[in-house]
Amino acid sequence: TQLLEQSPQFLSIQEGENLTVYCNSSSVFSSLQWYRQEPGEGPVLLVTVVTGGEVKKLKRLTFQFGDARKDSSLHITAAQPGDTGLYLCAGKPSGTYKYIFGTGTRLKVLA
Amino acid sequence: EAGVAQSPRYKIIEKRQSVAFWCNPISGHATLYWYQQILGQGPKLLIQFQNNGVVDDSQLPKDRFSAERLKGVDSTLKIQPAKLEDSAVYLCASSPSAGGGVTEQYFGPGTRLTVT
Known part of the structure; x- marks a missing residue:
């Protein structure tokens, strides 16, 4: 069974701080997506990355796809x-x- | 453009009862997905339709769950009989197409099922 582990599981920070969320697997992915889900709603797509090493920015959010296409990170600057x-x-x-x-x-x- | 519609939004039933959920995807979307999301976890794919054919139902508990997508548009997911561990949010999603390329899924608000 393929598994995508995210870390940390929970994160509570103050407004203005920076944070990074990680997504790791032993599998190679042809594409990887990040979603945000708010209470009572379905997930909403934020970004899709397809190339190893790819970096995409969406305002204060920076997404990176690992070189080997097995992992990804989401960095938020000055969280709100x-x-x-x-x-x-x-x-x-x-x-x-x-x-x-x-x-x-x-x-x-x-x- | 209207989004993915789901009903009901909430349902409370007793174990061993049956329940049905309805989903109307975005107009023109060929692919429809049903996911189960247990509290605090990521969604798990139950079944994927391409038009009115089943593409993947490998994780659907077929002894109690069934789904259909008549005429390749809206879909229903049924549970009969329900168990306590079926308590979860059932999400419906649709996408214009599915295959080896990038697929953008649009999710509905979900139906929160509580089995007592």
């Missing part, structure tokens, strides 16, 4: 209360057609 939510990575293992979701990181940003 609106960043609070469950962050999920989802990878599509090479040669397959479906995404597998990670275990999730629950982030709380305190004002």
Whole structure:
């Protein structure tokens, strides 16, 4: 069974701090996505990365795909209360057609 | 553009009862997914449809769960009989297509099921 481990599982920080969330696997992925999910809602896609070593920026969020396409990170600069939510990575293992979701990181940003 | 619609939003049933969830995907989306998300975990794919055909149902507990997508549009997921461990949020998602390339999934708000 392919597994995507995320760390940390929980994170509570003050507004203005920086943080990094990690997504790791032993599998190689053809693409990897990051989602944010707020209470009572479905996940919303933030970004898709497809190339090893790729870095994408979305305002204060920076996403990186590992060189070997087995891992990824999400870095948030100057976190805001609106960043609070469950962050999920989802990878599509090479040669397959479906995404597998990670275990999730629950982030709380305190004002 | 209307998003993915799901109903009901909440359901409470007793164990051994049956329950059904409904999903209407984004218009024109060929692929429809049902996920189970247990509290505090990531979603787990139960079944994937391409139009009205099943692409993957390897993680669907077929002794109690069933799903159909008649006419390749909306879909229903049924549980009969329910067990306590079925308590979860059931998410429906759709995408324009599925395959080896990048797939962007659009999720509905989910149905929160509590089995007592």
